[in-house]
Amino acid sequence: MASLAHNLSAICYSPLSSRPTLIHSHKQRRTSIVCSSVAISSAQNKERIKLKELFEDAYERCRTAPMEGVSFTLENFTDALEKYDFDAEVGTKVKGTIFGTDAGGAYVDITAKSTAYLPLQEACIHRIKYVHEAGIVSGVREEFVIIGEIEADDSLILSLKSIQYDLCWERCRQLQAEDVVVKGKIVGANKGGLVAEVEGLKGFVPFSQISAKSTEEELLEKDLPLKFVEVDVEQSRLILSHRKAAADSHGQLGIGSVVTGTVQSLKPYGAFIDIGGMSGLLHISQISHDRITDIATALQPGDTLKIAMASLAHNLSAICYSPLSSRPTLIHSHKQRRTSIVCSSVAISSAQNKERIKLKELFEDAYERCRTAPMEGVSFTLENFTDALEKYDFDAEVGTKVKGTIFGTDAGGAYVDITAKSTAYLPLQEACIHRIKYVHEAGIVSGVREEFVIIGEIEADDSLILSLKSIQYDLCWERCRQLQAEDVVVKGKIVGANKGGLVAEVEGLKGFVPFSQISAKSTEEELLEKDLPLKFVEVDVEQSRLILSHRKAAADSHGQLGIGSVVTGTVQSLKPYGAFIDIGGMSGLLHISQISHDRITDIATALQPGDTLKVMILSHDRERGRVSLSTKKLEPTPGDMIRNPKLVFEKAEEMAQTFRQRIAQAEAMARADMLRFQPESGLTLSGDGILGPLTSDLPAEGLNLSEVPLAQDS
Structure with a gap:
């Protein structure tokens, strides 16, 4: 074949035949013969x-005896794999070549027994949709770290x-050591x-380290x-400062340097001035020689x-009244609406002038x-000063x-x-x-003195980080312990649910508050943002x-409820063993055996949720917050709760009174029995069945217990 033309037919020569081959084109307009010789x-x-013949012979040998005459055996191949294999433990670094990619990541050849996979989320420290955005394409060779195994x-x-990430942390350490200013995106x-x-x-810039006046x-x-x-790589802690970077840009400012600034805010003790992104304090005492209230x-x-720069701590002093001049001070505003004159008097007397000259001489001598x-x-x-610092210094451990005073x-x-x-x-x-x-919402204003706890330190300037919340938490826990010991009922606001x-x-x-400890019949949604007694x-x-x-x-x-008390309740829910009754926010159990003297096999035949009834x-x-109820004890005749519940509720108080009398008689009999069998106890029984100490008016022959009346059913 000497050439190939698209949409043509060609006669090509077969390697094992002397006949030319005709390749037909679907376009029948023409037929081209392209060959060097027929x-x-x-x-x-x-x-x-x-x-x-040679090919057929080789094929037959490969089919019947593939390893005949081959010196490199299967065992040699296994040994070679073991020899060139490597430690595949998590954390090991390996080099590999990308040989394929898909939507989820890339396949990597690391010359191991098995292939390796680079997931999309592990391909770059930035968020990417496809691995090629991070330059991960076939043929690229990189160093990787093993993080797992399938x-x-x-x-x-x-x-x-x-x-x-390791390279980024190393770069940050280097930049910190060189004290370099870097650009950071908020x-x-x-x-x-x-x-x-x-x-x-991603690093953290505390508000205390931000000089910009923007929000x-x-x-x-x-x-x-x-x-x-x-x-700090170990703690993954990267703290940054805009204030330090801004200070660098103002490094050329020395004491006495004059700069232009804008008043940011006013405080009782001075004004904060913005000087090109850095904030400085113009104290009220530095505005003018005249007193400003x-x-x-x-x-x-x-x-x-x-x-004018007054100190390296970025305090500022206004260009104002000179102590050696009798001219008044003008603090000029670029807002032309007003010019404030801050001085006590323009006219200076001769005596005052002499006084000023004397002060000037004293100042020059000093x-x-x-x-x-x-x-x-x-x-x-200086040694005294150092000793004083040591004497009044304290342990600054976390x-x-x-105790401290707020000053700003x-x-x-x-x-x-x-x-x-x-x-x-x-x-x-x-x-x-x-x-x-x-x-200030927590009452933190200048002049307030409180007790704090140290929770950290800013290494840059050795300043301490304090907490008032920790102190308050300790007080709250102590208060709760005290209230628990006193068994007090407190109000609690429901703020969530799970x-x-x-x-x-x-x-x-x-x-x-576990659901098992909630007596209210309201739902979770109804209780949210509500106050509950707890x-x-x-x-x-x-x-x-x-x-x-x-x-x-x-x-x-419900502490006033005693055995035999009659209350009105509403059926909350039915269970095979009884009904739960809501009695003014507290739940009580009316057992199926306590509904009526007649046997009830299906509680739904006697009660339904929402029914209102009187119970005893x-x-x-x-201690456990459980109340047992009964309507059976209120039945005038057995079975009335099933046949005529209205009659049961009408006679409820009367039947309860009878029940209470029986209880009182039973208690009196129990006391009498105790006295009968324990005469040495030194107790006496009153006519109401109440035990008390022996009195001097008892008969000499003692108490005749046989006269104690027996309890009678009414």
Whole structure:
């Protein structure tokens, strides 16, 4: 065949035949003959016949004796597999080549006995729909880590994501060591701060480490300059700081540098000024030399002003009244609506001027001494200061309780002075056991003094993280233990439900009320957000286990019910063994044997759910919250409950009175029997059947017990 044309017919030569072959085209318009030669020489024909014989001979040997003359046996092949096999334990790193992909992942050749599979979710640290989005295509060779095995076919499950995570953590450690500013994309937020994606990992930026004045919503999906505060691979803990990165961008600012800023917010103690993304405090004492009692008279949020750097702690000082000048201070606002003059007087008397000159000389002398001999004449040395710090410092271990005073708040929490070397911070979520949006909702305002517990430390500046919630939890558990000991009924709000019962909030804690301990006939949905009377069944602080009972509380409210009392109830449900009756929120059992003196085989013939009837209390187990009921004892004649229940209910009080009299007579007889058999007890029996101590007016011959009347049926 010399060439091939589409839609053509060709005469091709068969290797074992000298006849030309005709290939027909479906288009019958033309027929092309494409061949180099039709005539085949005799020598070529003999060569082809010889090759045919060799092929047939080889085929026969492969069919009858395939391993004859072969030095590489099946055992050699098995040995080679063992020799080049490797440890397939989870966590082992292997190199492999992609040789196929599907919708769920990729197939990898790792030169092992069996193939390996890379699932889609393990192909990349980012979310992808198809493996080719992560560059996973046939022919690509990568290093993987074994994360599992499919037992059905002994194939291995690989991960590329784990390798990438290790590289990302190593990169973050390196960047932290180099103290580099990186760009992080804000992808989420919670009560404590923002979630940022940096170098393929998600890190946490506490609100206390955010300098931007934007809200959480405005920062979402935005890029922020960040610095690493903590990179802990073991705990998968990545803490970032925008404040540190912003401070770097303002690193050129030194003491005395003048910058332009905007008033963010006003506090009683000063104003927070935004200077290009970083927040600084302009204390009320640094606004002017003249005393300011109300900061709002000098500044308003949104005002733009020039300020001077007063310290490396980012406190700011307004360019204002000079201590060595008699000119008044003007704090200029870029809002041209107003210009506030902050001074006490414009006119300066001669005496005042002399006083100022004297103060100036004192200041210059003090400045010179501080510059040349700062410690001269100072009895309190640096060593004294260090000793004082050590003396008044305290154990800052996690779990230690300390007292502190709130001196400032922000959106994320509150700053606390605990008289330590460094300040402390109370996050919003640790300020109260209830959910709050702002710390002032929990009474956390400047000047408040409380006891806190240390729950952590910010390594970047050695500041402590405090909790008020932990203290409150301890008090709540102690309160619950006390109420359980006093067997008190408390009000609990139903805030949730599950398969086993209801969840109630009591004394600031969430407790569990099993369905078996609920007497109310309402459904779960009806009880939600309602208050229920409850009693404590179990208070276990160690296991954080708080079990409550509505049944016990309801039993207390029915404490006045005694044996023989008649109450009105409603049939709740029927069971083969009896009916459950609701008696004012408490459930009691009317056993089938206590409905009537006549035998009842099917309870549905006598009662139906919703029926209202009068029942008598037979027994009341307050501890277990169980009440046994009877209508049988109220029947004037046996069988009336089935034949004429209306008559039973009309005569209920009368029959109950008779029943109670019989009980009283039985008790009197029991007391009399006790006295008859135990005369040495020193007790006497009153006419009402009540036991009491012997009195001096008894006859000398003793008590004649034979005169005690026998109980009579009425």
